[in-house]
Amino acid sequence: MDINQANPHISRYLIQNTIWWIEYARIDAIRQDTYPYADYDMMRQWNLEVMAEYPQFNIVGEVWTENAIGTSWWQKDSPLNENNTELKSVMDFTLMSMASDVFNDKSENGSLGRIYDHLAYDFVYADIKNVLRFLENHDTSRFLRAAPENLNAFKQGTAFLLTITGTPQFYYGYELLMNGSTRSPGGDGNVRLDVPGGWSGDAQNWFTPKGRSDMQNEAWNYMSTLLKWRQGNKVISDGRMKHFVPQNGVYVYERYLGDKNVMVFINGANKEVTIRMDRYAESIKGQSYGVDVVTKRNVRMELELKMAPKEVLVLDMKK
Numbered sequence: 186m187d188i189n190q191a192n193p194h195i196s197r198y199l200i201q202n203t204i205w206w207i208e209y210a211r212i213d214a215i216r217q218d219t220y221p222y223a224d225y226d227m228m229r230q231w232n233l234e235v236m237a238e239y240p241q242f243n244i245v246g247e248v249w250t251e252n253a254i255g256t257s258w259w260q261k262d263s264p265l266n267e268n269n270t271e272l273k274s275v276m277d278f279t280l281m282s283m284a285s286d287v288f289n290d291k292s293e294n295g296s297l298g299r300i301y302d303h304l305a306y307d308f309v310y311a312d313i314k315n316v317l318r319f320l321e322n323h324d325t326s327r328f329l330r331a332a333p334e335n336l337n338a339f340k341q342g343t344a345f346l347l348t349i350t351g352t353p354q355f356y357y358g359y360e361l362l363m364n365g366s367t368r369s370p371g372g373d374g375n376v377r378l379d380v381p382g383g384w385s386g387d388a389q390n391w392f393t394p395k396g397r398s399d400m401q402n403e404a405w406n407y408m409s410t411l412l413k414w415r416q417g418n419k420v421i422s423d424g425r426m427k428h429f430v431p432q433n434g435v436y437v438y439e440r441y442l443g444d445k446n447v448m449v450f451i452n453g454a455n456k457e458v459t460i461r462m463d464r465y466a467e468s469i470k471g472q473s474y475g476v477d478v479v480t481k482r483n484v485r486m487e488l489e490l491k492m493a494p495k496e497v498l499v500l501d502m503k504k
Contacts, residue, residue: 196231207239232272246275256275259275261312273315283327284300315352319353323376325362327376329362337499420447421447435460437460439465455494457493459494479499
């Protein structure tokens with residue numbers, strides 16, 4: 186049932202009701218579904234009054250458009266919109282729509298150029314840090330359409346999402362390699378399944394390492410390592426980003442803040458690739474090596490870097 190949000194009495198009720206629930210339930214944020222369908226002026230006032238009561242609160246609008254410019258129009262303080270929405274955060278559905286195809290690409294040279302082209306439009310957002318970035322959610326097919334044969338796509342997608350600008354979001358079960366497609370029989374039910382375990386008598390229990398497969402535990406540990414490294418890491422949460430046009434299937438970008446920086450190397454090609462490092466001199470800045478966040482391996486910044494097929498490196502750069 187739709188209600189007339191333009192009616193001042195209904196508008197006042199909805200705003201007061203929201204504030205009451207925030208106070209009662211002590212929640213930190215709201216995801217507002219199908220945001221553009223609601224009454225524009227009422228939603229603007231709703232944002233203003235909620236944020237006036239709770240300045241540290243966050244409201245994420247589900248703005249499902251297929252390009253960055255259209256999405257950015259809905260974000261607070263967008264220079265493209267004369268009538269400010271006051272909506273703090275928006276969702277990057279454009280990235281989600283291409284992520285599975287790109288990171289699961291089995292062609293020889295991959296297609297990471299699509300990711301580069303998309304992120305090249307980050308400048309259109311008024312506040313890139315408050316752009317919600319994700320690989321899947323309850324309305325979409327899983328990032329892994331089927332059970333994976335290896336963790337190449339999972340590791341690249343995870344490392345990418347946790348190192349680019351914006352606010353990362355993971356859908357439940359991603360860390361356990363849950364997979365499925367909304368196009369299969371069962372529709373949305375395929376991507377909203379229960380996580381096995383948690384109840385007495387369950388034949389499987391994915392809530393413990395013993396109940397998971399070796400591949401699931403490797404995925405869990407990989408993601409856990411990156412998340413713990415990212416927590417409190419100002420270079421990633423607050424730093425700027427510089428990226429380079431992919432070459433030979435390899436996408437390279439830098440996150441930097443003050444005198445600290447992190448470099449990410451993603452080989453989208455399904456073959457071994459050797460890249461020349463002088464192309465990235467302005468980001469390397471004379472640093473001699475980087476420490477791989479996951480393996481703790483030192484990677485020397487020499488003339489060339491050899492990358493295995495579908496390899497990803499997240500490097501804390503050192504002098």
